[in-house]
Amino acid sequence: MSIDSMFVHKMWNDDELAKMVEGGIPYPMLSDAGGKVGKIYGVFDETAGVEARGRFLIDPDGVIQGFEVLTPPVGRNVNETIRQIQAFQLIRKTGGAEATPSGWRPGKKTLKPGIDLVGKVWQEWKTSMAFD
Amino acid sequence: MAEEAAVGCARPTGGPVGEEVSESKESSEIIKEERTMIMVGQKAPDFTAPGYQQGKFINVKLSDYLGKWVVLCFYPGDFTFV
Numbered sequence: 001m002s003i004d005s006m007f008v009h010k011m012w013n014d015d016e017l018a019k020m021v022e023g024g025i026p027y028p029m030l031s032d033a034g035g036k037v038g039k040i041y042g043v044f045d046e047t048a049g050v051e052a053r054g055r056f057l058i059d060p061d062g063v064i065q066g067f068e069v070l071t072p073p074v075g076r077n078v079n080e081t082i083r084q085i086q087a088f089q090l091i092r093k094t095g096g097a098e099a100t101p102s103g104w105r106p107g108k109k110t111l112k113p114g115i116d117l118v119g120k121v122w123q124e125w126k127t128s129m130a131f132d
Numbered sequence: 133m134a135e136e137a138a139v140g141c142a143r144p145t146g147g148p149v150g151e152e153v154s155e156s157k158e159s160s161e162i163i164k165e166e167r168t169m170i171m172v173g174q175k176a177p178d179f180t181a182p183g184y185q186q187g188k189f190i191n192v193k194l195s196d197y198l199g200k201w202v203v204l205c206f207y208p209g210d211f212t213f214v
Contacts, residue, residue, distance in 0.1 A: 001181060004210040005143050009184040012210035028134055028192050030183040032206075033145040037179045040148050042170050043206045054206040058176045060199045066172055075214035076205075085201055 001030035001037065003050055043069055057085060059092065103130035133197065134190040137182055146181035149193065176204070 004012075009029040018024040035051060038044030043054035053070040065088045070076065087100040090110070098110040101121075111117065111124060137144065170177075180193045194202070 001183075001205065002207050002209050006182050006184045006189050007143075008210050010189075013184060016211070024186060026186065028183045028185040028190060030181040030192055031144070031146070032181055033143065036145070036147040037177075037181060038206055040170075040177045040179075041204075041206065048208075050208040051206040053208070054204075056170075056176065056202075056204040058194075058197075058202040058204060060201060062175050062178075062195065062198050064170060064172055064174060064176045067170065072208040072212065073214060081203060085203070089201070 001032050003032055003035055005033065006031045055081060057088065059088065101125050134185060134192045137189045137191045139189050144182040146179060149178040149180055
């Protein structure tokens with residue numbers, strides 16, 4: 001979503017993005033004239049008149065589970081976005097019985113929060129696991 | 133999910149859906165301070181927006197995607213570089 005009109009979205013997709021992604025962008029490219037939606041999401045820069053690189057993860061109940069906002073020159077990390085969705089999906093599936101510690105990705109160990117884990121995380125999780 | 137939109141000469145717009153975010157008009161400074169902050173764990177504000185998808189102009193409503201995970205991305209503009 002950006003402040004560009006849907007006509008500009010069409011031109012950008014057809015003339016440039018379709019050369020990067022076969023078949024063009026598959027998802028909706030939305031138009032937010034005047035930044036009305038960006039304002040309520042806190043990403044509209046009134047001075048510049050454009051939206052920041054905001055990314056919101058919204059769960060099936062319509063609840064915001066996470067967001068990240070960057071200034072224009074730095075692009076996003078799509079792998080990290082996907083990792084976060086995978087983590088939130090696991091949390092949702094386990095009903096909160098499991099939690100994903102720092103550095104978690106699918107296949108890695110989760111933590112099971114509870115009274116027995118209090119003060120014992122050091123036995124279950126090592127700092128190296130944040131980086132491997 | 134998204135309905136196809138007729139194309140006219142007017143540039144279509146969308147906007148927030150549902151209850152209005154109350155804007156007290158006392159002074160612009162106060163409005164800035166009281167601006168609703170987006171918080172994790174809270175409902176994503178609903179909206180409608182016109183758009184383009186796969187050769188069609190469409191209208192999208194966020195709440196039509198209830199039941200699915202949604203990644204909502206804002207960016208400064210088409211043809212910007214990153």
